[in-house]
Amino acid sequence: MGTDAAGTTATDDTKTHHRACPLCEACCGLEITTKGDKVVRIRGDMNDPYSKGFICPKGSALKQLHEDPDRLTSPRIRTEDGWKEATWDEAFEEIERRLGPIVGQHGRQALGTVLGNPTVHNLGGLLYGRSVLNAVGSTNIFSASTVDQMPKHVSAGLMWGRPDLFPLPDLDRTDYLLMLGANPYVSNGSLLTVPDFPGRLEALRKRGTFVVVDPRRTKTAENATEHLTIVPGTDSYWLMALINTLFAEGLVDVGRLAPHVSGVDQVQELTAVYTPESVADRCGIDAATTRRIARELAAAPTAAVYGRMGTHTVEFGTITSWATDVLNVLTGNLDKPGGIMFNCAPTQNLTPSSPGGRGFKLGRWTGRASGRPEAKGELPAATLAEEITTPGEGAIKALFVLACNPVRSFPNSNRIDQAMQELDLLVVVDPYVTATARHAHVILPPTSALERSHYDFGFEANMIRSFAKYSPAIFETDGLSEEQILSRLALVIQGQPIDTDPVVVHNMMMGQIVDQELSRDSSPIHGRDKAEIFEELAPWEWSEQIIDFRLRVGQHGDGFGANPAGLTLRKLIDEYPSGADFGPLVQRFPDAIKTVSGTVELAPQPIIDDLARHTAAFEALGQANEQLLLIGRRQLKTVNSWMHNLNVLIKGKTDCTLQVHPDDASRLGLIDGRSAQVQSRVGMVVAPVEVTDEVMPGVVCLPHGWGYDEAGIEMYTAKTKPGVNSNALTDDAALDVLSGNCALNAIPVEVTAS
Numbered sequence: 001m002g003t004d005a006a007g008t009t010a011t012d013d014t015k016t017h018h019r020a021c022p023l024c025e026a027c028c029g030l031e032i033t034t035k036g037d038k039v040v041r042i043r044g045d046m047n048d049p050y051s052k053g054f055i056c057p058k059g060s061a062l063k064q065l066h067e068d069p070d071r072l073t074s075p076r077i078r079t080e081d082g083w084k085e086a087t088w089d090e091a092f093e094e095i096e097r098r099l100g101p102i103v104g105q106h107g108r109q110a111l112g113t114v115l116g117n118p119t120v121h122n123l124g125g126l127l128y129g130r131s132v133l134n135a136v137g138s139t140n141i142f143s144a145s146t147v148d149q150m151p152k153h154v155s156a157g158l159m160w161g162r163p164d165l166f167p168l169p170d171l172d173r174t175d176y177l178l179m180l181g182a183n184p185y186v187s188n189g190s191l192l193t194v195p196d197f198p199g200r201l202e203a204l205r206k207r208g209t210f211v212v213v214d215p216r217r218t219k220t221a222e223n224a225t226e227h228l229t230i231v232p233g234t235d236s237y238w239l240m241a242l243i244n245t246l247f248a249e250g251l252v253d254v255g256r257l258a259p260h261v262s263g264v265d266q267v268q269e270l271t272a273v274y275t276p277e278s279v280a281d282r283c284g285i286d287a288a289t290t291r292r293i294a295r296e297l298a299a300a301p302t303a304a305v306y307g308r309m310g311t312h313t314v315e316f317g318t319i320t321s322w323a324t325d326v327l328n329v330l331t332g333n334l335d336k337p338g339g340i341m342f343n344c345a346p347t348q349n350l351t352p353s354s355p356g357g358r359g360f361k362l363g364r365w366t367g368r369a370s371g372r373p374e375a376k377g378e379l380p381a382a383t384l385a386e387e388i389t390t391p392g393e394g395a396i397k398a399l400f401v402l403a404c405n406p407v408r409s410f411p412n413s414n415r416i417d418q419a420m421q422e423l424d425l426l427v428v429v430d431p432y433v434t435a436t437a438r439h440a441h442v443i444l445p446p447t448s449a450l451e452r453s454h455y456d457f458g459f460e461a462n463m464i465r466s467f468a469k470y471s472p473a474i475f476e477t478d479g480l481s482e483e484q485i486l487s488r489l490a491l492v493i494q495g496q497p498i499d500t501d502p503v504v505v506h507n508m509m510m511g512q513i514v515d516q517e518l519s520r521d522s523s524p525i526h527g528r529d530k531a532e533i534f535e536e537l538a539p540w541e542w543s544e545q546i547i548d549f550r551l552r553v554g555q556h557g558d559g560f561g562a563n564p565a566g567l568t569l570r571k572l573i574d575e576y577p578s579g580a581d582f583g584p585l586v587q588r589f590p591d592a593i594k595t596v597s598g599t600v601e602l603a604p605q606p607i608i609d610d611l612a613r614h615t616a617a618f619e620a621l622g623q624a625n626e627q628l629l630l631i632g633r634r635q636l637k638t639v640n641s642w643m644h645n646l647n648v649l650i651k652g653k654t655d656c657t658l659q660v661h662p663d664d665a666s667r668l669g670l671i672d673g674r675s676a677q678v679q680s681r682v683g684m685v686v687a688p689v690e691v692t693d694e695v696m697p698g699v700v701c702l703p704h705g706w707g708y709d710e711a712g713i714e715m716y717t718a719k720t721k722p723g724v725n726s727n728a729l730t731d732d733a734a735l736d737v738l739s740g741n742c743a744l745n746a747i748p749v750e751v752t753a754s
């Protein structure tokens with residue numbers, strides 16, 4: 001028995017490896033046993049100080065994912081006679097061949113990039129996707145962020161000047177959690193990386209209170225202290241009524257941060273019309289309950305209000321996100337242990353600073369087709385199709401899709417499906433021939449998750465502990481890793497010769513990262529010789545070099561000699577194979593506030609402007625909702641538009657059903673197990689009906705990501721239970737104007753028996 005690199009213990013050819021699961025934001029520690037080139041067992045890593053052995057059914061399915069025969073291992077090229085398996089050189093040559101004339105004729109603005117959710121879960125995508133964006137060089141940048149959390153970026157940007165500084169409920173220490181539009185018993189958390197979210201909620205319920213606001217009685221709602229159903233799309237009104245109550249009852253107490261908060265009086269005016277009585281019928285929550293919740297929030301020693309998907313993917317996503325954090329501020333819970341806090345990850349080393357900065361700007365440019373403003377450098381995903389199909393200068397002719405399946409994940413996806421077929425070049429980086437990839441001219445499949453190393457740069461800032469963990473690759477491969485694919489792709493897009501060594505892309509990026517750090521006054525390596533730093537990084541290559549560098553200049557790092565006992569990648573691997581925990585969240589305000597005023601802005605102008613639209617919608621809504629509203633439903637055993645191809649996960653009862661409340665079912669003549677036709681403004685699907693009082697009356701619920709029956713999709717296990725694509729129904733015209741985020745919930749639909 002011996003120990004080799006990465007804390008891997010070995011008996012003959014049986015080895016135990018420790019790594020983080022890359023499938024969702026929880027980043028659970030896994031213990032993976034292999035024998036030769038086979039995975040023997042995957043279980044939760046009891047020694048991981050953050051996840052403590054927690055695992056969900058997807059984590060152990062990494063074995064089946066790795067072994068899936070439908071997963072591509074070599075590139076595909078479209079020819080006149082159909083698909084051809086190609087070498088990597090052939091694939092990049094084909095991209096070069098098609099791209100040249102497009103750039104020659106239309107310029108770089110005719111190129112576009114789409115980044116999908118798994119980009120954040122794989123280090124290659126996260127670090128080297130940027131080089132593809134830079135090479136493309138157009139403003140046609142789209143990502144899953146505008147079908148997801150862009151409202152949170154925008155409200156954080158407007159309120160504290162930091163669009164990437166997400167407010168985190170201090171889950172392990174809070175006394176009171178008000179959670180809206182999130183279902184962590186299934187999703188395991190979002191914009192909040194907390195492995196074993198359910199276990200932590202159970203602990204909270206024992207010591208305090210946890211209230212769930214959701215139109216559906218989810219597993220999370222079932223386990224809560226209290227569940228309030230709410231009419232989809234109306235959370236903003238209800239949150240405003242809570243704020244209104246705090247003012248009306250003299251319960252506002254900003255606390256420690258009071259000198260650093262502006263706009264309190266304006267908020268009082270802005271919320272004046274939203275009394276608990278005025279919102280009651282529209283939201284479906286009576287005034288007495290609203291007042292009680294406001295009082296409970298104010299009275300709790302510590303409290304946190306947390307809203308996610310269900311509150312962000314609606315037409316007033318940014319206002320909802322803003323109102324959530326206004327409540328956190330007005331109850332004195334912002335940046336307070338047990339309230340809402342911000343992380344300081346091990347790879348960070350904060351520059352001492354005083355509050356104030358450049359702030360956050362929206363709409364620096366607009367989309368060409370319908371003039372939608374950018375947010376955080378991105379155009380709305382909902383405008384992808386129109387940016388391809390609207391003729392004229394700047395129309396997208398070549399699209400690079402990295403780890404994304406817009407034909408299933410973006411709203412009005414049938415329109416995107418059509419638009420994809422108009423492209424002169426579609427390059428998809430994906431391990432599967434998905435609904436999107438089937439339209440590609442070239443598919444570039446990355447290596448499997450077990451064949452690459454990992455570090456969660458994408459989620460460390462969302463953790464409620466300061467935590468470092470390195471995951472070594474488990475298997476060797478002759479496939480191309482994502483970092484190599486994206487670097488080669490960047491070079492081809494730049495117009496570099498096909499045989500250029502992709503390491504130049506890495507070296508250039510590394511040079512910039514090091515330069516930036518050397519010039520930072522408070523850096524432990526400030527003023528040092530660059531060559532000397534590179535020499536110390538020489539044992540590592542590619543992503544590992546970046547990880548080592550960031551750990552060493554980070555707050556616990558060895559500072560390249562300044563603090564010899566400090567952290568390095570080598571030390572993390574040798575001494576902390578299951579991860580290193582550096583403690584709970586710490587207070588970061590007021591220093592971290594980077595608005596122009598240097599204060600937390602409770603009434604930023606763009607929000608005030610959008611509140612006019614909000615009030616108009618509130619009045620138009622009238623006293624009650626007549627129309628059936630469609631909401632989504634995440635499922636434990638699948639991830640968005642993939643993972644349906646693994647029999648271990650989809651076997652048993654098919655869950656792609658339209659949930660309908662018994663009252664609505666009898667009114668509409670719908671029968672459990674039979675089909676219903678669901679019609680929205682943009683599309684129609686036929687789905688099996690599940691009559692259940694899990695959903696509130698007036699609401700129907702369909703999961704997303706399904707729909708494998710169409711020709712060309714090569715996921716043959718998924719095809720045995722194809723399900724229907726809910727994004728045939730979601731409306732690309734229903735947008736949160738401020739953030740460009742689409743509405744995926746509260747979609748008006750008509751349902752008839754079929």
Ligand SMILES: Nc1nc2c(c(=O)[nH]1)N[C@H]1C(S)=C(S)[C@@H](COP(=O)(O)OP(=O)(O)OC[C@H]3O[C@@H](n4cnc5c(=O)[nH]c(N)nc54)[C@H](O)[C@@H]3O)O[C@H]1N2
Binds near residue numbers: 125408409410429
């Ligand atoms: N109706 C409705 N639509 C939704 C949602 C909803 O709740 N309701 N949720 C939205 C949300 S929150 C999100 S984030 C988006 C997600 O939507 P997408 O961004 O499309 O992400 P996924 O469907 O998770 O995966 C996209 C593709 O990545 C591929 N992939 C997996 N691992 C890797 C990898 O390591 N490298 C590469 N290159 N590819 C990989 C998968 O095979 C899959 O085809 O969907 C959104 N769409």
Ligand SMILES: Nc1nc2c(c(=O)[nH]1)N[C@H]1C(S)=C(S)[C@@H](COP(=O)(O)OP(=O)(O)OC[C@H]3O[C@@H](n4cnc5c(=O)[nH]c(N)nc54)[C@H](O)[C@@H]3O)O[C@H]1N2
Binds near residue numbers: 182218631632635
């Ligand atoms: N198993 C699994 N885990 C996942 C994913 C997955 O696909 N599968 N996807 C990952 C991704 S990309 C993300 S972004 C996260 C998302 O994780 P969460 O934010 O927890 O999102 P959901 O599970 O979609 O839960 C959203 C909840 O909002 C409710 N809802 C819908 N409309 C409204 C509304 O108007 N108001 C209120 N208050 N509630 C509403 C829905 O009923 C649902 O229960 O999950 C991640 N984890």
Ligand code: SF4
Binds near residue numbers: 024028054058
């Ligand atoms: S909860 Fe998420 S990170 Fe944890 S094992 Fe499941 S899929 Fe992996």
Ligand SMILES: [Mo]
Binds near residue numbers: 117144148
């Ligand atoms: Mo997401």
